[in-house]
Amino acid sequence: MNEKEEELLNEFFEGKIKEDELNENCKKIIDIYKNIIKTYFSCENSVINNVKSKLNFR
Amino acid sequence: MTEEKFVEDLKKNDPDAFKKLYEEYAPKIYGVLKNYVNHDEIEDALQEVFIRIIKGINGFKGRSKLSTWIYRIAVNVGKNYSRKYQRSKETSVDFEDETDQNHNIQAISDTNVKNEVLEELDYQMILNIMEKLDDEERLLIKLRDIDGLSYNEISDIMEIPLGTVKSKLHYARKKLRQLIEEAKFI
Numbered sequence A: 001m002n003e004k005e006e007e008l009l010n011e012f013f014e015g016k017i018k019e020d021e022l023n024e025n026c027k028k029i030i031d032i033y034k035n036i037i038k039t040y041f042s043c044e045n046s047v048i049n050n051v052k053s054k055l056n057f058r
Numbered sequence B: 001m002t003e004e005k006f007v008e009d010l011k012k013n014d015p016d017a018f019k020k021l022y023e024e025y026a027p028k029i030y031g032v033l034k035n036y037v038n039h040d041e042i043e044d045a046l047q048e049v050f051i052r053i054i055k056g057i058n059g060f061k062g063r064s065k066l067s068t069w070i071y072r073i074a075v076n077v078g079k080n081y082s083r084k085y086q087r088s089k090e091t092s093v094d095f096e097d098e099t100d101q102n103h104n105i106q107a108i109s110d111t112n113v114k115n116e117v118l119e120e121l122d123y124q125m126i127l128n129i130m131e132k133l134d135d136e137e138r139l140l141i142k143l144r145d146i147d148g149l150s151y152n153e154i155s156d157i158m159e160i161p162l163g164t165v166k167s168k169l170h171y172a173r174k175k176l177r178q179l180i181e182e183a184k185f186i
Helices: A003-013 A024-041 A045-054 B003-011 B015-034 B039-059 B066-099 B121-130 B135-146 B151-158 B162-182
Strands: none
Touching (some): A003 A024, A024 B162, B003 B039, B003 B066, B066 B151, B121 B162, B135 B151, B135 B162
């Protein structure tokens, strides 16, 4: 990633430009970035359901 | 329904209101806890957060948004777990120093089940990358880029100044981007 792309990504994160204004490489980085954080922070339904049952939230 | 009315229902112990609260916040809280809590204790930690919410809701005065109050409880519970692991780690180190038998000593953080049950390489790579960020960096990314909270709310939840939220988030994102590049995902 070059300096210009880094600048574009910073502007994107700051909400100054939209995703479709990014070049292909930046779009790819954003896509991977989103997938990684979504996957990492996704939760296990079994844990959510177990606690729901224990707390009688059904 | 307004937040005020919803809080009123929670204070009246309305089971539907608690069910709604759980369905909305449990997955978000899970993500917060993941920053601090070992995989095999996440269920207990999640339960503890909701017990604190149930017990504390009558004391909620509405000085902050309900979500801020809930996230703050989750962060506090998470940090308690993290401190517990740190204490165990320190005890292990003391033990190691005294006995000079380090072959069977393993810090709790190293026994994290997360790393034992995951089979898919891609997911393992994601874990490796994310765990190179520190707790605070991951939490900032989670609260802003996943949950979409405002900088002000993040500042309230994490109890750090607004400017610090912005600058640390900037560096956390940059660090993650660099880790993605280094991992040759692109």
